[in-house]
Amino acid sequence: MTPAGALLTDLYELTMLEAYRAERMRGTAVFEMFVRALPPQRRFLVAAGLAQVVDELLALRFTAGDLAWLASTGRFRPDFLEWLQGFRFTGDVDALPEGTVFFADEPLLRVSAPIHEAQLVESRVLNLLHYETIVASKAARSVLAACGKPLIDFGMRRAHGAEAALLSARASYLAGFAGTATVEAGRRYGIPVYGTMAHSYVQAHATETEAFEAFARAQPRNAVLLIDTYDTERGARRVVELARRLAPEGLPIRGVRIDSGDLAEHARRVRAILDDGGFPAITIFASGNLDEHRIADLAAAGAPIDGYGVGTRMNTSADAPYLDCAYKLQEYDGLPRRKRSEGKATWPGRKQVYRQRDASGAWTGDVVTLASQPLDGQPLLAPVLRNGRLLRAMPTLQDSRERASREIAALPPALRRLEPAGPGEAVAARIAEPLRALAAELDASA
Amino acid sequence: MTPAGALLTDLYELTMLEAYRAERMRGTAVFEMFVRALPPQRRFLVAAGLAQVVDELLALRFTAGDLAWLASTGRFRPDFLEWLQGFRFTGDVDALPEGTVFFADEPLLRVSAPIHEAQLVESRVLNLLHYETIVASKAARSVLAACGKPLIDFGMRRAHGAEAALLSARASYLAGFAGTATVEAGRRYGIPVYGTMAHSYVQAHATETEAFEAFARAQPRNAVLLIDTYDTERGARRVVELARRLAPEGLPIRGVRIDSGDLAEHARRVRAILDDGGFPAITIFASGNLDEHRIADLAAAGAPIDGYGVGTRMNTSADAPYLDCAYKLQEYDGLPRRKRSEGKATWPGRKQVYRQRDASGAWTGDVVTLASQPLDGQPLLAPVLRNGRLLRAMPTLQDSRERASREIAALPPALRRLEPAGPGEAVAARIAEPLRALAAELDASA
Numbered sequence: 001m002t003p004a005g006a007l008l009t010d011l012y013e014l015t016m017l018e019a020y021r022a023e024r025m026r027g028t029a030v031f032e033m034f035v036r037a038l039p040p041q042r043r044f045l046v047a048a049g050l051a052q053v054v055d056e057l058l059a060l061r062f063t064a065g066d067l068a069w070l071a072s073t074g075r076f077r078p079d080f081l082e083w084l085q086g087f088r089f090t091g092d093v094d095a096l097p098e099g100t101v102f103f104a105d106e107p108l109l110r111v112s113a114p115i116h117e118a119q120l121v122e123s124r125v126l127n128l129l130h131y132e133t134i135v136a137s138k139a140a141r142s143v144l145a146a147c148g149k150p151l152i153d154f155g156m157r158r159a160h161g162a163e164a165a166l167l168s169a170r171a172s173y174l175a176g177f178a179g180t181a182t183v184e185a186g187r188r189y190g191i192p193v194y195g196t197m198a199h200s201y202v203q204a205h206a207t208e209t210e211a212f213e214a215f216a217r218a219q220p221r222n223a224v225l226l227i228d229t230y231d232t233e234r235g236a237r238r239v240v241e242l243a244r245r246l247a248p249e250g251l252p253i254r255g256v257r258i259d260s261g262d263l264a265e266h267a268r269r270v271r272a273i274l275d276d277g278g279f280p281a282i283t284i285f286a287s288g289n290l291d292e293h294r295i296a297d298l299a300a301a302g303a304p305i306d307g308y309g310v311g312t313r314m315n316t317s318a319d320a321p322y323l324d325c326a327y328k329l330q331e332y333d334g335l336p337r338r339k340r341s342e343g344k345a346t347w348p349g350r351k352q353v354y355r356q357r358d359a360s361g362a363w364t365g366d367v368v369t370l371a372s373q374p375l376d377g378q379p380l381l382a383p384v385l386r387n388g389r390l391l392r393a394m395p396t397l398q399d400s401r402e403r404a405s406r407e408i409a410a411l412p413p414a415l416r417r418l419e420p421a422g423p424g425e426a427v428a429a430r431i432a433e434p435l436r437a438l439a440a441e442l443d444a445s446a
Numbered sequence: 447m448t449p450a451g452a453l454l455t456d457l458y459e460l461t462m463l464e465a466y467r468a469e470r471m472r473g474t475a476v477f478e479m480f481v482r483a484l485p486p487q488r489r490f491l492v493a494a495g496l497a498q499v500v501d502e503l504l505a506l507r508f509t510a511g512d513l514a515w516l517a518s519t520g521r522f523r524p525d526f527l528e529w530l531q532g533f534r535f536t537g538d539v540d541a542l543p544e545g546t547v548f549f550a551d552e553p554l555l556r557v558s559a560p561i562h563e564a565q566l567v568e569s570r571v572l573n574l575l576h577y578e579t580i581v582a583s584k585a586a587r588s589v590l591a592a593c594g595k596p597l598i599d600f601g602m603r604r605a606h607g608a609e610a611a612l613l614s615a616r617a618s619y620l621a622g623f624a625g626t627a628t629v630e631a632g633r634r635y636g637i638p639v640y641g642t643m644a645h646s647y648v649q650a651h652a653t654e655t656e657a658f659e660a661f662a663r664a665q666p667r668n669a670v671l672l673i674d675t676y677d678t679e680r681g682a683r684r685v686v687e688l689a690r691r692l693a694p695e696g697l698p699i700r701g702v703r704i705d706s707g708d709l710a711e712h713a714r715r716v717r718a719i720l721d722d723g724g725f726p727a728i729t730i731f732a733s734g735n736l737d738e739h740r741i742a743d744l745a746a747a748g749a750p751i752d753g754y755g756v757g758t759r760m761n762t763s764a765d766a767p768y769l770d771c772a773y774k775l776q777e778y779d780g781l782p783r784r785k786r787s788e789g790k791a792t793w794p795g796r797k798q799v800y801r802q803r804d805a806s807g808a809w810t811g812d813v814v815t816l817a818s819q820p821l822d823g824q825p826l827l828a829p830v831l832r833n834g835r836l837l838r839a840m841p842t843l844q845d846s847r848e849r850a851s852r853e854i855a856a857l858p859p860a861l862r863r864l865e866p867a868g869p870g871e872a873v874a875a876r877i878a879e880p881l882r883a884l885a886a887e888l889d890a891s892a
Contacts, residue, residue, distance in 0.1 A: 004608040007630040010600075011641030014629065019647070019664035029650065069633050075668070115650060122644070126603035127611060154456075157572035158768045162450040163607030165573060183460065184453040187515050195457030198568070200775035201465070203783040204475060204561060218465035222521070228787045261788035312768045321767040322604045322758045329646035337649040341674045342707035
């Protein structure tokens, strides 16, 4: 999307900004975003959304229209609004590169900036990183289940609004999907776009065969025919007849789609009809309420399905539609800070995550520690912005997709399983001793 | 949002359009959007999103940039793309007014238009109506649970992207929320905007009392203090001391917010501290993972809470993050059509819903029938667009909010309960005999 604008934020960010300014509080604040606990339905998360966060931070301005509207509410002092006119994000950002696998308690983004800047961006930073991360993390599971068969995002219609439609196409591609049906996502992010036909197309014609033939003629390079509008096997037999009739004209039928009923059983029967009819190259594409569990069942049943359309459940992350994530102040003006609310206490200070691997590169564990006290292993948070400027070009979506693929492949098999994690099975980062000591020290001095 | 543009659609809509044009198919298609079955967690749905659909239909155009990009994909014939340049929505729309309560199998929107127009809009019509409807339907339950206490939408940060943040503020206000924390939603939709302070504000100060005092001075009309950063009751006692100290200066403390722990227990203790301290007028606002069930529990426990901040679970409709809804062809070129896919068969023809009420105005039942065969009762689908133009000004958001309130109040108590509907308890519309007969006739002739 075009940047959403400075008013896409919670009102309290603005009231706090006015207060910080009244108090002349200008110290550097360090905020970190992290997930408190993974839902049991997820054994790992995949970081996504950083590219959109960076775009928004770089473009963040209060327009004259924004300020005029704020003035019209009568809530803010004119000198504060005048000051907002010069607002720019001038801070530092460190983050997990998109496609990085991560776990609970690991900061995925750190903002160090004058407190009013780091505060204002809270709402939108969470909004973007939370959503793309839940989708990438959900989509990665379908990729694991599909055993190499291509997956296409079909979910625009039930994604939660326009931006969710676009960002879920992006995040699922990052996680290993082959493409999306959403045209605008193809344009914006360079994702391959796929599409077949709807039931309405078949219904609008006097007969199914007429519909199939008209489509094959109109879309000679893209004839994937939807065969379940009336009777799936009868539809498949009509495809065979049509393919025979069109072959002399050099018009191929590329594939069929099945969208209802027992997909494994239908796919087997349709495969047999197509093969017996002499068309082993016509592919079978399946869709309809799919998610990683149904895909795994279809794969386990040996269903002869060549690709899957995955929609709603992926785009809404339906079994875990949100994460318990937060963006919290960890340091202000050089001093570590700790929130101690019941059940919501934070690890204080500026942190880094170290990933430890064995000689083969396989993941063996993560440790969260203070950024000032390096450990062995690979530091995961990397610098992105310094003084409000990009240090280097962001990775391409393709780069991030490859990173996700590598990272997931390097996880131990137990973390790649689809079943919900049982008690004690959830992986969390280890909290290093110096960090525990700092937290205890802050509690004692409170 | 500004209209999302013609490319926010599924690719298959465009490939079908190209095929319809190649076939010279220009007949009038009637599509209806409906929900196949309510999730067990919902006993009724509240229609929302029509205003956004109308805005998009009226603005729908292919820009030169859209067409240039489509051309660059090499998928479409140049004459087709040229023809898209003149695309306008010229059809009719009938719909349930926003705020109308509805049930399974009841069309909430009907589009009658030349088939390429009615087809193209499918993806975005579903995307908008589905999302606002799930949010309004979820939010209405919190309103029922809160027994008249005000509810504020706090959920921007975990809503699924920017548009979800804005539309969920709108849909929850429509369903009876008092306002939102999302500033841009206030500007766009005229919704009251509320806000307090974050934990970071308290943490950034050397002491909690300093933070409270600075905020009360900076926001003298809006001093709602967050008291759970370190210890809730100690926070409340500090509020009492501060309120006493500031009273001579005419600086009031309006309220406190509690965001963690056992909210009922904390609210009782905080209420006692404030009352004993001489401040019975300081209100208590609660937030933190709330939904209708937790609010009902707090109300049942008699917790002295004056208002609720409701976020994530409402904005994502977390217990039912999607509906089994569809936008299906019901008539083409004057002839009724029926999809017969397993488990996904539709009721054919152009339909109307009649709502039946008793003498007191209470809801007694809905009947779905053919639009050509009127029944007793109130017809629910009302004309909105004719030949691509608005028949009359759309209702204001305030009007729709009042409609939702009236409609929900008129439901029988069993439909207003929060517990999931048991087997046989789900309400569905009655399907009138002529409609059943038409479906049987179409099946027989297939």
